[in-house]
Amino acid sequence: MGRQPAIRVLLVLTVAITVAMANAAAQDWPMFGGNVQSTSANPRPTGITAANVRQLRHRTVALDGLVDASAIYLHGVTVSGAKHDAIFVTTSYGKTIAIDADSGDALWEYTPAGYRDLAGTRQFTTSTPVADPDSQSIYAASPDGYIEKLAVSDGRLLWHTAITELPRREKMDSPLKFFRGHLIAVTGGYIGDRPPYQGHVAILDGASGRLLRVWNSQCSNRAELMQPSSCPQTQSAIWGRAGAVIDPEDGRIFIATGNGDWNGTTDWGDAVVELDSDAMQVLGNYTPSNTADLNDDDLDLGSTSPVLLDGNLLAQGGKDGKIRLLDRQELAGTRAHRGHERQIVATPSGTDLFTQPAVWRHGNETWMFAADNGGTAAWRVESGMLRQIWRNGVGGTSPLEADGLLFVYAPHGGLNVYEASSGKRLATLPCGRGHWNSPIVVDGRIILPEGDANSEAVHGVLDIWALPAS
DSSP, X not given: OTTHHHHHHHHHHHHHHHHHHHHSOOXXXXXXXXXXXXXXXXXXXXXXXXXXXXXXXXXXXXXXXXOOSOOEEEEEEEETTEEEEEEEEEOTXXXXXXXXXXXXXEEEEEXXXXXXXXXXXXXXXXXXXXXXXXXXXXXXXXXXXXXXXXETTTOOEEEEEEOOSOTTTEEOOSOOEEETTEEEEEOEEOTTOOSSOBOXXXXXXXXXXXXXXXXXXXXXXXXXXOOGGGXXXXXXXXXXXXOSEEOTTTOOEEEEOXXXXXXXXXXXXXXXXXXOTTTOOEEEEEBOTTHHHHHXXXXXXXXXXXXXXXXXXXXXXXXTSEEEEEEHHHHBSSSOOBOOOSEEEEOTTSSOOOSOOEEEEETTXXXXXXXXXXXXXXXXXXXXXXXXXXXXXXXXXXXXXXXXXXXXXXXXXXXXXXXXXXXXXXXXXXXXXBSSOOOEEETTXXXXXXXXXXXXXXXXXXXXXXXXXX
């Protein structure tokens, strides 16, 4: 008789997991943040709930490379003639690997031509690949300065195009984006800010790989891929965790830059810039009133990417421990805009924000979640302002919301799962240490790479938690 309650609990959990799996329709996660805005919120049921998150199966997959970034995922794609739920990652030295999400087996591995010369050096990438909407190909960055288009079926190279003339200085930090047939990539700089380099936005044709347009954050009057030393100004890296953020309604591109000269005409250090995706012209801009101080004190405004909120609202974090709420209408036009923030709030612990906030649209409400090295916090947009709802003292990387749960990876180890609306911690899933890595939650799975590219390691680990088979 004493075993009957335990058996009943087990049966209830089994039924709950089976129902959750049945309700979770197959889905993809084709790019960092799930979409071109990088909201990092999955609007569709994943099957993972507060009731079953502690019952997930955990698999650790050894990788032929370290992934200091996020993964992407495609459901039911054809690889080597068979259907697979496939995970795709790019390692720090540019290998791109396709992994079977059920078995953890490598399906194929692409190694760029420059790998042998770069492996184990300080020249690496922390970029996340992006899938073509046709699910037949993906695009990846390698630290030799090239973007590659690879066939999903076998990892075959379809084209590759250089987006920098000096890959030793201009780094591939950020995720790639794909929008309306075009690939959008950005460049930053390596630790130490060794000149010369300039952050820039590169637009490539997805079909041919042809470089179509370039916008430079220094010498922006030069619409070309230039030798960095040919511009008198340097730095102004574009290195936020989401890279370029795109408004899906009008295709406008939003980027934030790091330290560098700012004059409001051709030099755009420590600024938010809104670009027309067709002509790559500046449509709007913002820099803080103390932009010179930020530059002098190494307090990059662009340590994170812009966050698109309700209507015209935009949030921008920074290394100075502040999140600035901006109005896009107030920033419109080509004239220089300094200051005039709508609101300024502190980051979760008042320290540097290096991660990308998540945006959760829940009913008629819009929430923003952010994590820094010392805390995690949630705000709700109310009457055009940010109202903090909860905060804790547990740091993390870029958060992700799914099914009303918030998933936040702690770089010292452990994936924390919270109730998104209250901040109540529901579980801590065990895993190793990391750096920029952040989870995706899709199709009944949580997928998280581990490790820090600064270790210059050539092997790594991928964690996969999945609902038990029905």
